[in-house]
Amino acid sequence: MPEKNDSEPAASGSSEDKHELHQELPIDFPDPFFRGLHHVIRFAIRVLAVLMVAVILWGVGDVIYIIYERLLTPPHFLLNINDIFYTFGAFMAVLIAVEIFINIRLYLGTNIFPVQLVVATALMAIARKVIVLDFNTLTPMYLIGIAATTLALGVSYWLLRQRGGTQEWED
Numbered sequence: 577m578p579e580k581n582d583s584e585p586a587a588s589g590s591s592e593d594k595h596e597l598h599q600e601l602p603i604d605f606p607d608p609f610f611r612g613l614h615h616v617i618r619f620a621i622r623v624l625a626v627l628m629v630a631v632i633l634w635g636v637g638d639v640i641y642i643i644y645e646r647l648l649t650p651p652h653f654l655l656n657i658n659d660i661f662y663t664f665g666a667f668m669a670v671l672i673a674v675e676i677f678i679n680i681r682l683y684l685g686t687n688i689f690p691v692q693l694v695v696a697t698a699l700m701a702i703a704r705k706v707i708v709l710d711f712n713t714l715t716p717m718y719l720i721g722i723a724a725t726t727l728a729l730g731v732s733y734w735l736l737r738q739r740g741g742t743q744e745w746e747d
Contacts, residue, residue: 579598621684628677635670661708668704675700690734699729 611746626683646659680689702725709722 592722618684621680625677625680625684628673632670632677635666635673639663639666639670665704665708666693668700668707672697672701672704692733695729695733695736699726699733702726702729 642663646663647653648656675693679690679693679697682688682693702722705722706726
């Protein structure tokens with residue numbers, strides 16, 4: 577059987593072939609030094625996963641506090657439009673943290689960098705930014721930058737989906 581060339585896509589297209597094409601952190605590295613460094617990096621990623629869970633829990637507590645504070649401020653049990661947008665922003669921040677945790681979990685589980693999921697997370701982050709924009713303080717260039725970023729991420733996501741819906745980077 578001929579050896580695989582990492583620059584050519586696998587012929588069968590199976591999931592195993594895709595994982596062999598581009599592993600960010602290869603598990604079976606022959607050099608013990610780099611294998612040891614690989615274990616250090618995987619430990620660091622696990623620490624990041626634990627910290628992300630802490631951020632998510634802190635964010636949920638923040639959302640609860642924001643809603644509590646807004647509802648108890650006179651007039652009681654009423655939210656104005658700014659309160660609603662502020663609350664939406666807090667919700668979106670927690671959801672973005674959850675998406676980042678999913679990215680970390682997938683990365684640890686497969687050693688594959690989930691490009692489509694990362695782009696989707698970035699789209700969610702820019703959507704959060706758009707939701708909480710304060711149009712009283714915006715400059716036209718800032719708004720153009722947000723629009724360009726949203727368009728670029730949207731096109732990138734669409735292209736990744738058109739490519740076959742895979743969530744992993746292939747050489």
